[in-house]
Amino acid sequence: MFSETTTLDAARSDIEPIADAPPVPDYMHEVYNWAYIEPRNVAKLDHNLVVRTLLFLNDRRMMRAYLDRIRPGMRVWQVAHVYGDLVRRAALKCGPSGHFQLTDITPIQVAHGESKLADLPWARVTRADARNFAVDGGKFDLICSFFLLHEVPDEWKHAIVDNMLRQLPEDGELFFVDYHKPASWQPVGWLLRVVNRWLEPFAESLWQREISSFASEPTRFSWEKRTIFGGVYQLVRVTRR
Numbered sequence: 001m002f003s004e005t006t007t008l009d010a011a012r013s014d015i016e017p018i019a020d021a022p023p024v025p026d027y028m029h030e031v032y033n034w035a036y037i038e039p040r041n042v043a044k045l046d047h048n049l050v051v052r053t054l055l056f057l058n059d060r061r062m063m064r065a066y067l068d069r070i071r072p073g074m075r076v077w078q079v080a081h082v083y084g085d086l087v088r089r090a091a092l093k094c095g096p097s098g099h100f101q102l103t104d105i106t107p108i109q110v111a112h113g114e115s116k117l118a119d120l121p122w123a124r125v126t127r128a129d130a131r132n133f134a135v136d137g138g139k140f141d142l143i144c145s146f147f148l149l150h151e152v153p154d155e156w157k158h159a160i161v162d163n164m165l166r167q168l169p170e171d172g173e174l175f176f177v178d179y180h181k182p183a184s185w186q187p188v189g190w191l192l193r194v195v196n197r198w199l200e201p202f203a204e205s206l207w208q209r210e211i212s213s214f215a216s217e218p219t220r221f222s223w224e225k226r227t228i229f230g231g232v233y234q235l236v237r238v239t240r241r
């Protein structure tokens with residue numbers, strides 16, 4: 001069978017992915033081909049400076065909020081690849097006594113993730129759909145979606161949020177970092193309205209709806225949201241009630 005899992009650590013075989021390699025979804029081809037599939041663009045875009053520019057210099061602050069949650073020895077699942085060095089920094093924080101699982105649905109993004117993590121034997125990269133990725137025999141202490149939800153259609157948002165909640169153990173936490181509705185005084189909001197019409201057709205539902213509203217059973221969980229940069233970004237921590 002064609003395996004799309006890179007097991008960088010045979011010793012951590014207690015955490016076995018059970019999802020089959022998925023097809024690349026239509027929205028990736030139709031909307032995000034230029035950003036995440038076309039190899040020449042991917043090579044140019046996979047840099048911290050690109051992320052810093054796209055996030056109006058808020059990248060470090062939001063990455064720090066995620067990285068600060070990781071302690072040595074933790075088991076962390078990051079549901080999609082992010083350009084720049086975030087995945088490596090997250091894996092380094094887990095350390096050799098922990099486990100870092102990166103998933104992504106696009107082969108070239110998996111390849112970039114693998115090249116960033118190849119020398120860290122406690123890290124694993126799997127081509128998988130965040131809607132149904134699951135592991136056998138192990139649970140994650142922290143599951144993070146860093147700017148994935150705004151890039152997927154709403155029915156995918158539902159399925160991804162539900163799956164992340166399904167994988168959440170009693171004492172674990174989910175962490176979402178994503179767009180949010182800007183305050184009326186925030187001029188960047190007007191720029192983002194244009195960008196959303198042009199390039200990000202699935203983003204504005206995060207302006208209109210809470211991330212919790214994409215969960216089938218939101219009341220079983222506790223949702224703590226904070227926004228930054230005049231409401232442009234939200235950081236949402238989720239734990240079991």
Ligand SMILES: C[S@@+](CC[C@H](N)C(=O)[O-])C[C@H]1O[C@@H](n2cnc3c(N)ncnc32)[C@H](O)[C@@H]1O
Nearest residue numbers: 036080081082083104105106109129130147148
């Ligand atoms: C995390 S999001 C946006 C990240 C951010 N804009 C950056 O700087 O990279 C982009 C990634 O999500 C991945 N992706 C899209 N849909 C996915 C899904 N259903 N499951 C897992 N990964 C997915 C894409 O392949 C892409 O690598």
